[in-house]
Amino acid sequence: MIALxxxxxxxxxxxxxxxxxxxxVEVLGVFGPSGSGKTSLLEAIAGIRTxxxxxxxxxxxxxxxxxxxxxxxxxxxxxxxxxxxxxxxxNLDVAGNIDYGVRxxxxxxxxxxxxxxxxxxxxxxxxxxxxxxQKLSGGEKQRVAIARALMTQPAVLLLDEPLAGVxxxxxxxxxxxxxxxxxxxxVPLVYVTHDEAELNAIADRVLHLEGGRVVGPAAAP
Amino acid sequence: MTTxxxxxxxxxxxxxxxxxxxxxxxxxAAQPPGLVVxxxxxxxxxxxxxxxxxxxxxxVTVALNTGSSNTLARxxxxxxxxxxxxxxxxxxxxxxxxxxxxxxxTRTRLxxxxxxxxxxxxxxxxFSLAALLEGRVTRLAMGExxxxxxxxxxxxxxEHEGAWSRLQPKMIxxxxxxAVLSAVEAGRVDAGIVYVTDARDSSARLVATLSTxxxxxxxxxxxxxxxxxxxxxxxxxxxxxxxxxxARAVFARRGFGHSER
Amino acid sequence: MSAETWAIAQFTVQMALLATALTxxxxxxxxxxxxxxxxxxxxxxxxVVSLPLVLPxxxxxxLLLWLFGRRSPVGQALDALGIEVVFTWKAVVIAMMVVSFPxxxxxxxxxxxxxxxxYEDLAATLGxxxxxxxxxxTLPLASRGIVAGAILGFSRALGEFGATIMVxxxxxxxxxxxxVGIYTFVETGREEAAWGLLLLSALLAFGAIYVSNxxxxxxx
Numbered sequence: 001m002i003a004l005x006x007x008x009x010x011x012x013x014x015x016x017x018x019x020x021x022x023x024x025v026e027v028l029g030v031f032g033p034s035g036s037g038k039t040s041l042l043e044a045i046a047g048i049r050t051x052x053x054x055x056x057x058x059x060x061x062x063x064x065x066x067x068x069x070x071x072x073x074x075x076x077x078x079x080x081x082x083x084x085x086x087x088x089x090x091n092l093d094v095a096g097n098i099d100y101g102v103r104x105x106x107x108x109x110x111x112x113x114x115x116x117x118x119x120x121x122x123x124x125x126x127x128x129x130x131x132x133x134q135k136l137s138g139g140e141k142q143r144v145a146i147a148r149a150l151m152t153q154p155a156v157l158l159l160d161e162p163l164a165g166v167x168x169x170x171x172x173x174x175x176x177x178x179x180x181x182x183x184x185x186x187v188p189l190v191y192v193t194h195d196e197a198e199l200n201a202i203a204d205r206v207l208h209l210e211g212g213r214v215v216g217p218a219a220a221p
Numbered sequence: 222m223t224t225x226x227x228x229x230x231x232x233x234x235x236x237x238x239x240x241x242x243x244x245x246x247x248x249x250a251a252q253p254p255g256l257v258v259x260x261x262x263x264x265x266x267x268x269x270x271x272x273x274x275x276x277x278x279x280x281v282t283v284a285l286n287t288g289s290s291n292t293l294a295r296x297x298x299x300x301x302x303x304x305x306x307x308x309x310x311x312x313x314x315x316x317x318x319x320x321x322x323x324x325x326x327t328r329t330r331l332x333x334x335x336x337x338x339x340x341x342x343x344x345x346x347x348f349s350l351a352a353l354l355e356g357r358v359t360r361l362a363m364g365e366x367x368x369x370x371x372x373x374x375x376x377x378x379x380e381h382e383g384a385w386s387r388l389q390p391k392m393i394x395x396x397x398x399x400a401v402l403s404a405v406e407a408g409r410v411d412a413g414i415v416y417v418t419d420a421r422d423s424s425a426r427l428v429a430t431l432s433t434x435x436x437x438x439x440x441x442x443x444x445x446x447x448x449x450x451x452x453x454x455x456x457x458x459x460x461x462x463x464x465x466x467x468a469r470a471v472f473a474r475r476g477f478g479h480s481e482r
Numbered sequence: 483m484s485a486e487t488w489a490i491a492q493f494t495v496q497m498a499l500l501a502t503a504l505t506x507x508x509x510x511x512x513x514x515x516x517x518x519x520x521x522x523x524x525x526x527x528x529x530v531v532s533l534p535l536v537l538p539x540x541x542x543x544x545l546l547l548w549l550f551g552r553r554s555p556v557g558q559a560l561d562a563l564g565i566e567v568v569f570t571w572k573a574v575v576i577a578m579m580v581v582s583f584p585x586x587x588x589x590x591x592x593x594x595x596x597x598x599x600x601y602e603d604l605a606a607t608l609g610x611x612x613x614x615x616x617x618x619x620t621l622p623l624a625s626r627g628i629v630a631g632a633i634l635g636f637s638r639a640l641g642e643f644g645a646t647i648m649v650x651x652x653x654x655x656x657x658x659x660x661x662v663g664i665y666t667f668v669e670t671g672r673e674e675a676a677w678g679l680l681l682l683s684a685l686l687a688f689g690a691i692y693v694s695n696x697x698x699x700x701x702x
Contacts, residue, residue, distance in 0.1 A: 048603040074606035081607040087600055091622040101608035152609055239495060257569060257653060265670040286569065286651040287666050296651060300552030301568045399669045422671040
């Protein structure tokens with residue numbers, strides 16, 4: 001569990017994103033129709049996009065502050081990011097993708113080999129390790145992408161509609177994986193989705209976005 | 222890794238072939254040391270013969286840098302390490318001298334030359350200035366009259382004869398003497414003006430020579446000089462050889478004259 | 483094919499390979515900077531990079547001749563160090579590098595621009611430095627463009643004439659490439675030898691284009 005403070009103003013083409021949220025939960029759900037700014041919010045937290053104003057804090061660390069002119073580059077933020085289409089590196093195989101964040105890492109992350117085998121077990125990646133990423137199904141790609149992000153032991157894991165490209169039947173099989181991450185690894189999640197059922201299954205608290213703004217009382221589902 | 226596609230195999234073979242080609246030669250660094258002599262194209266063939274003689278006599282290898290006199294002069298002015306310069310006319314040598322690149326006292330009027338009129342092999346046997354002015358000759362090839370030595374002298378001759386303004390409309394300029402000869406050989410022009418020494422290596426018909434006696438005002442001199450640089454002594458030695466009997470014989474056989482002075 | 487023709491071909495290929503190998507890192511750097519960065523004066527940099535493409539090779543040769551000659555600070559510095567450039571094989575390589583650089587850089591730039599930036603962003607979230615991202619993600623994904631650029635640059639170097647003859651001269655055994663050789667042989671009346679060189683040049687060019695086309699066709 002970790003305190004996440006987001007106060008973000010981001011001017012986009014269609015609207016301006018204004019989000020203010022401060023919570024200490026295990027899973028923060030972000031809910032809203034497509035185009036409501038959910039992905040932009042995640043990108044702002046991860047450091048891929050720079051907000052026009054505001055603040056992003058994870059625990060005690062200030063990742064971004066327009067007032068104090070702080071803008072940590074993505075590589076220093078320790079935020080795991082799993083984008084909507086997994087975005088596995090096409091030039092590496094599955095193992096190469098998973099290990100990308102820890103290879104050549106200057107500080108030796110403690111317990112890394114153990115973490116690796118745990119993740120491979122939790123996410124059932126054993127048979128996939130030497131496969132080329134082009135040959136994986138949507139669900140398999142998502143699982144690899146999740147492992148890849150978690151290998152760096154991030155403070156927070158951002159998941160952008162991880163089950164969006166997956167059919168209903170498989171969804172029910174993959175959701176348990178996500179829950180297992182929460183249960184076994186205790187990594188705080190920001191979980192973006194437009195599916196209410198997923199929200200109910202996983203989120204402690206929900207941020208409801210529409211047109212770039214938080215609407216309705218943010219409440220526990 | 223998946224197995225190579227046929228295309229990858231081809232690429233690999235070609236790359237290997239190129240690498241083999243490149244590696245089968247001695248390393249570039251082992252370049253033959255020797256005297257670099259910048260010589261205008263018109264004297265190149267003669268110098269090739271002379272270089273062989275020089276090697277036999279002294280063991281020194283002469284590397285010949287050929288080109289247009291203008292380019293050669295420019296290279297020398299910018300400091301290119303040529304030891305001796307043979308120019309196709311005095312103008313380019315002047316440029317080098319003014320830049321301070323000549324070893325004082327070594328400039329010599331090594332060779333003289335004559336202008337010649339050439340024509341395609343099926344042209345009439347004799348040609349004169351009058352023939353040039355006739356309607357029969359509609360296209361006359363010459364080197365660029367501002368930069369190619371044979372062109373410069375060609376124009377001087379025509380101006381001297383008062384024929385330049387009438388001939389200029391028929392004149393087609395070419396960047397090199399070789400290009401003039403090619404045009405004549407192929408019959409694309411009716412006549413061309415070159416040095417008599419150039420005409421020898423061509424299948425074009427030599428139809429008239431402008432003798433030095435009658436056209437003394439032309440005074441076509443092809444000078445040589447030693448260039449300032451680390452190989453000055455070797456350059457002087459080679460220049461002496463160029464003025465010696467063995468070299469003279471080669472030049473004479475190829476139609477060059479030598480200056481009395 | 484005579485020994486002389488073979489020697490000229492070997493020399494040319496050696497020089498062109500060396501020139502391409504030296505140009506590649508510079509062109510990759512330039513291509514990456516132009517593809518991924520914006521900064522004041524970028525248009526100027528783009529123009530300078532493309533200059534050898536637009537200038538007639540002879541003009542490029544003249545510039546190089548001046549640059550490495552005794553009247554320029556660079557030439558004088560080299561002279562002081564005892565390094566000869568003009569009229570040596572080094573001038574051949576330099577001339578080849580200068581004329582092929584814009585071609586390689588443009589191809590690299592195009593290849594990199596086609597790489598989805600989101601891959602690079604994602605690699606950053608995994609803790610990779612910009613240099614590591616370039617090395618492990620950007621360049622591998624742009625490899626098609628880079629290799630195509632290298633082949634293009636190599637072909638250009640093989641055929642380079644105008645700049646070479648200016649700054650390297652036309653010295654048989656020292657700076658005579660295939661293209662320069664053809665010119666010299668024609669100029670001095672050795673037409674048959676010139677045709678031999680021409681044939682070889684054509685074969686090499688054909689090979690390079692063939693390889694380049696096959697690379698474009700190959701699907702990953």
